[in-house]
Amino acid sequence: xxxxxxxxxxxxxxxxxxxxxxIRVGQxxxxxxxxxxxxxxxLIRTLKDLIEQGR
Amino acid sequence: MSPxxxxxxxxxxxxxxxxxxxxxxxxxxxxxxxxxxNAKVLVREVVRVMPDLLRLDVFERSRDSLLAxxxxxxxxxxxxxxxxxREDSGIRFIGLPSGYEFAALxxxxxxxxxxxxxxxxxxxxxxRNVEDDIILDVFVAPT
Numbered sequence: 001x002x003x004x005x006x007x008x009x010x011x012x013x014x015x016x017x018x019x020x021x022x023i024r025v026g027q028x029x030x031x032x033x034x035x036x037x038x039x040x041x042x043l044i045r046t047l048k049d050l051i052e053q054g055r
Numbered sequence: 056m057s058p059x060x061x062x063x064x065x066x067x068x069x070x071x072x073x074x075x076x077x078x079x080x081x082x083x084x085x086x087x088x089x090x091x092x093n094a095k096v097l098v099r100e101v102v103r104v105m106p107d108l109l110r111l112d113v114f115e116r117s118r119d120s121l122l123a124x125x126x127x128x129x130x131x132x133x134x135x136x137x138x139x140x141r142e143d144s145g146i147r148f149i150g151l152p153s154g155y156e157f158a159a160l161x162x163x164x165x166x167x168x169x170x171x172x173x174x175x176x177x178x179x180x181x182x183r184n185v186e187d188d189i190i191l192d193v194f195v196a197p198t
Contacts, residue, residue, distance in 0.1 A: 009192075009194075010194060013192065013194065015194045018194050018195050018196045019193060019194060019195045019196075020193075020194045021191060021192070021193045021194075022190075022191070022192040022193075022194075023189065023190070023191055024189070024190040024191075024192075025187050025188070025189055026187050026188060027188070028190070040174060040175065040178055044177075044178050044181055047181075047185070047189065048181070051185065051187055054187065
């Protein structure tokens with residue numbers, strides 16, 4: 001793997017500031033991005049919301 | 056030249072006192088790949104510090120393609136950490152685990168060896184019951 005891969009990933013995911021967490025559920029049809037620090041509770045709540053959207 | 060100094064080895068020996076159960080490291084490499092060669096040297100050095108509890112298997116991705124596919128290895132080098140029962144911990148290091156990644160590798164070895172999960176039981180119960188595939192990409196800076 002080349003170091004240039006990382007810059008490609010950041011471009012593809014529009015990462016202009018860190019930390020940034022990108023969550024994809026299913027085949028990627030449901031996704032969201034969180035910028036800044038993420039608490040465990042917030043992450044779990046966000047995951048629940050994304051999963052619920054698919055039902 | 057060894058990637059670890061005597062002082063590094065001494066520090067690792069002290070940190071590895073907290074290892075509890077064996078960890079199996081599965082390293083997928085490719086011949087002629089510089090990153091693979093460097094990863095082999097580095098990981099062998101780490102394992103050599105605590106050979107009773109750290110066990111290394113090196114696989115050629117092209118020769119062991121079935122195993123690589125089972126583990127979902129698509130880049131080399133890829134290092135997979137398995138627990139004492141050789142069960143996949145889900146932790147992977149893609150690329151050479153050196154620099155800032157080296158500290159993350161050592162922490163991960165300790166986590167897997169101690170079966171340490173840093174989530175609450177409530178969160179774990181939720182995750183265990185999730186049926187959808189979830190991908191989390193976390194972009195961070197090393198400092």
